[in-house]
Amino acid sequence: MGLDPIGYRPWNGKRTQHERRLFIISERIVREKFKSTPLLALFVMGMLLVHFFPLVMYAMWPHAQLTAENMSSYMQGGIFFIFNVLLVSIVCSDLISEDMRSSSIVLYLSRALRPEHYLLGKWLGAMVVICLFTLVPPVAVGLAITATQSGPDYLASLGVVGQTAISGLWTALFLVPVGMLMSALTSKRTYAGVGTFMFFFIMTVISSILQPFSPDWGLLSPQIVLNDTYAVIFGMHLPANTNFALLALMVLVLTVPPMWYVYDRIMRKGVGK
Amino acid sequence: MGGSSSDKVGEGMMISSADIEVRFGNIVALDQFSVQVPSGIVGLLGPNGAGKSTFIKTVLGLVLPASGTINIAGLDPRKDVLAIRDMVGYMPEHDCLVESMTGLEMVAYFGRLSGMSLEDSIPRSHEVLDFVGLGEERYRLTGTYSTGMKQRVKLAQAIVHDPAILFLDEPTNGMDPVGREEMLELIGRIGASNKSILVSSHILQDMEKVCRHVIIINNGRAVTQGPLQALLDQGEGRIRLKVRGAPSALTSFVAKLRQRFQVTSVSEEFGQMTILLLNREGSGVVMEMAINEGVQVRSYTPDKITLEDVFIRSVKEVV
Numbered sequence: 001m002g003l004d005p006i007g008y009r010p011w012n013g014k015r016t017q018h019e020r021r022l023f024i025i026s027e028r029i030v031r032e033k034f035k036s037t038p039l040l041a042l043f044v045m046g047m048l049l050v051h052f053f054p055l056v057m058y059a060m061w062p063h064a065q066l067t068a069e070n071m072s073s074y075m076q077g078g079i080f081f082i083f084n085v086l087l088v089s090i091v092c093s094d095l096i097s098e099d100m101r102s103s104s105i106v107l108y109l110s111r112a113l114r115p116e117h118y119l120l121g122k123w124l125g126a127m128v129v130i131c132l133f134t135l136v137p138p139v140a141v142g143l144a145i146t147a148t149q150s151g152p153d154y155l156a157s158l159g160v161v162g163q164t165a166i167s168g169l170w171t172a173l174f175l176v177p178v179g180m181l182m183s184a185l186t187s188k189r190t191y192a193g194v195g196t197f198m199f200f201f202i203m204t205v206i207s208s209i210l211q212p213f214s215p216d217w218g219l220l221s222p223q224i225v226l227n228d229t230y231a232v233i234f235g236m237h238l239p240a241n242t243n244f245a246l247l248a249l250m251v252l253v254l255t256v257p258p259m260w261y262v263y264d265r266i267m268r269k270g271v272g273k
Numbered sequence: 274m275g276g277s278s279s280d281k282v283g284e285g286m287m288i289s290s291a292d293i294e295v296r297f298g299n300i301v302a303l304d305q306f307s308v309q310v311p312s313g314i315v316g317l318l319g320p321n322g323a324g325k326s327t328f329i330k331t332v333l334g335l336v337l338p339a340s341g342t343i344n345i346a347g348l349d350p351r352k353d354v355l356a357i358r359d360m361v362g363y364m365p366e367h368d369c370l371v372e373s374m375t376g377l378e379m380v381a382y383f384g385r386l387s388g389m390s391l392e393d394s395i396p397r398s399h400e401v402l403d404f405v406g407l408g409e410e411r412y413r414l415t416g417t418y419s420t421g422m423k424q425r426v427k428l429a430q431a432i433v434h435d436p437a438i439l440f441l442d443e444p445t446n447g448m449d450p451v452g453r454e455e456m457l458e459l460i461g462r463i464g465a466s467n468k469s470i471l472v473s474s475h476i477l478q479d480m481e482k483v484c485r486h487v488i489i490i491n492n493g494r495a496v497t498q499g500p501l502q503a504l505l506d507q508g509e510g511r512i513r514l515k516v517r518g519a520p521s522a523l524t525s526f527v528a529k530l531r532q533r534f535q536v537t538s539v540s541e542e543f544g545q546m547t548i549l550l551l552n553r554e555g556s557g558v559v560m561e562m563a564i565n566e567g568v569q570v571r572s573y574t575p576d577k578i579t580l581e582d583v584f585i586r587s588v589k590e591v592v
Contacts, residue, residue: 008404008466011397011435015388018355024385032373103369108335108428111366111386112358270335 018112022121025108029095029125039090040149043133046083051137059144064151066142066160068234075138075167076227084134084175085200091129092179093193095122096262100269101187108198109270119263129174135168160234167233174226174255181258184265219250275526287312287438288332288467293341295327295493302327303338304493310471314464316480316501317473318584319490325473326366327489329440333358336560346437359388364427366473372416376407376426379415380433387434394433401429405459420447424456432463439463439470445479457483481580489587497587504583510553511537513576518547518568526566533558549576 033039054074063070074080079105099105108118142161149157182195200222207224210217218224219242231238238244292323295303303324319325330336332345334354343350345357371379377398384394402411405425410418415426422442429437437441444460445453453476460483464470474480480487487504489497497504514525523546530536538549552559556573563570 005356007431008463009400009432010466011389011393013389013393013397015359016390017386018388021386021388024382028382095371099371101381102372103365104371106365106369107363107383108373108386109335110358110361110363111383112355113386114355195320 018114019117021111021113022117022124025118025121026125026128030124030128032087033091033125033129036090039087042083042086042090046087046133047137050077050080050083053143055137055141055144058141059148063145063149065153066157068160068163068236069166070145071138071142071160071167072230072234072236074141075164075171075230078223081223081226084130084171085197085270087130087133088175088179089193089196091126092176092183092196094183094189095126095180096183096266097187097192100184101189105266105269109113109266115263115266115270119259119266123176123259124173126176126179130172130176131169134171135165138164138168163234167230170229170233171226174222174229174251177255177258177262180223180262184262188222216243216246219243219246222254225254286310288343288471290328290331291341292341293331293338293343295324295331295336295338302329302336302493306341306487306490306493306495308495308498310488311467311486312467312469313461313485314470314472314483315486315488316469316484317488317490318475318477318480318580319473320424320588323490324334324493325490326442327338329442329471329473331362332440333363345516350511359434360437362431362434362439364439364441364444366446368423370415370418370423370426372414374415374428375413376402376411376415376418376422379426380411380429382552383430384433389434397433398429401424401433404432405429406455412451421449421452423454424448428456428459437468441470441472443474444472445474446478453479477580477584487580487583489584491588497583501580505578505580507578507583510551511576511578512550512552512556512559513572514548514550514559515571515573516548516563516568517544517571518566522567526562526568529562529566530559545571 058070058074089269096105099108105118109115139161142157142164146154146157146161178199179192179196182199183189183192186192186195204221204223207218207221219228225247228238228242231252238247286309288308289474291307293303293306295300306324306328308328317325317328327336327401331338334350334357337351346360348357350357351540371382374382377395380398380402381391381394384398385391389397399411402425405428407422407425407429415423417424420523422444428441428444431441441460445456448456457479460470460472464483472480472484481501484501487501488495489499516526518526521543527536527539527546527548530548535551536548537551538547540547559573560570
């Protein structure tokens with residue numbers, strides 16, 4: 001403070017299109033996340049433990065071409081899933097909760113920005129950050145294996161790389177809604193982060209307790225659901241006892257209702273409920 | 274759009290609503306709400322829960338009315354919500370700053386969300402932060418700001434995209450007297466640049482200083498509206514008369530006054546009677562009556578009506 005008062009001057013610039021403004025939200029999320037030391041530490045550790053060793057191992061191992069089995073087993077690894085859940089918990093924890101806590105959501109919603117654009121902007125920002133772990137490294141691993149293959153069928157290998165890219169994208173698509181749901185349920189980012197991790201953990205524990213009674217209970221585990229969908233994407237056979245309809249239902253339950261709830265919460269916040 | 278939105282508002286009514294009804298379940302937040310909001314600085318007054326915030330949200334298109342018509346600079350919030358929000362700036366009452374950003378980052382960010390390019394938003398943010406009087410503090414995280422600084426940043430984010438219409442909800446809330454004066458001066462300076470500003474506040478002295486037009490809301494209805502001066506002029510000719518004398522003389526004097534003037538209030542304390550009357554004939558007639566009745570006139574002063582009087586009267590009338 002303490003500056004000499006100046007006169008108010010109008011601004012005569014050209015406004016950007018309404019639909020493009022959601023990217024400003026996404027861009028900010030990506031910038032903010034990569035300023036976060038804990039997230040960067042998790043990223044580096046995950047890169048080493050989850051992606052770097054398979055990259056070296058698969059690339060050095062004599063191989064004729066990249067196979068769907070190789071990439072499927074790499075992505076179905078428990079450590080990949082654990083790091084994905086940790087990442088989603090951290091990345092999504094403050095997406096909505098922080099705006100609710102500080103009431104800055106009111107500033108967003110009073111702008112020429114539809115609630116769905118706000119939500120889409122947040123979702124896209126989280127997707128970009130998470131895909132940097134779930135999509136880019138597996139594709140790089142796939143390309144490295146393809147580049148070092150001894151066989152001539154590069155096209156088939158590239159096909160598997162494409163399936164890997166879809167799987168990586170799907171991983172983020174599958175996990176982000178629950179992270180956003182937790183972030184919209186509370187105005188404390190810590191609760192949201194821990195809540196997301198505990199949700200996946202508890203669902204896995206319940207699933208393992210109930211699975212002996214019926215294999216269908218296994219689908220309560222998000223990890224099993226995700227692994228089964230990898231099998232579908234890589235064109236492999238699902239385990240014999242998998243109920244496909246139930247699998248589809250679980251995919252739907254874990255993705256659509258959470259996002260719907262987040263949207264509803266934003267709409268309600270907009271009108272002050 | 275840019276500056277063109279100002280032209281749309283022009284000198285006419287910036288907001289007009291007729292018989293608006295907004296419900297939240299069984300609660301009627303706005304009931305047959307009709308207002309004409311002209312350009313300039315307009316005060317929106319009302320007790321807590323009167324419907325001020327609901328009205329602002331309705332204008333912003335955040336709440337849809339169940340019935341009635343509303344238009345903002347010729348646009349309907351039900352159809353042209355984004356176009357309206359491009360020409361509107363909103364400063365909420367409560368804290369709403371993004372605490373992980375500096376003042377400068379936040380103002381530039383919301384400028385971009387209002388349609389400014391990155392290249393435009395940064396110099397413009399510096400400009401409006403200079404305007405609101407936030408110096409080097411703009412490089413500090415907003416979470417560390419004092420109440421006064423927060424109010425200034427909130428104002429800066431509301432004006433960064435140069436809106437034609439500005440909603441200020443309790444802009445002087447929590448500010449010290451000097452800060453309050455500075456904020457009112459800023460509002461006055463923004464209002465002088467062909468902007469329409471709707472200010473909602475409980476501090477009626479502040480409203481009296483900056484507003485040209487006033488709307489008083491109670492129980493979801495606009496109970497009084499009009500130019501501030503016209504509302505205050507309703508008290509023209511009101512006289513506060515203090516007299517002393519024998520009780521019988523005083524009684525007779527009041528009776529005589531009643532025959533000739535409109536006496537609005539009579540009270541007596543420690544032998545002194547205070548009479549409020551409407552007299553546009555001059556003091557001579559009253560003095561003559563006093564002499565004739567043998568009462569002593571202790572004071573004869575014009576009784577100015579304040580915005581507070583208008584507000585209390587309007588609210589009580591509805592109750």
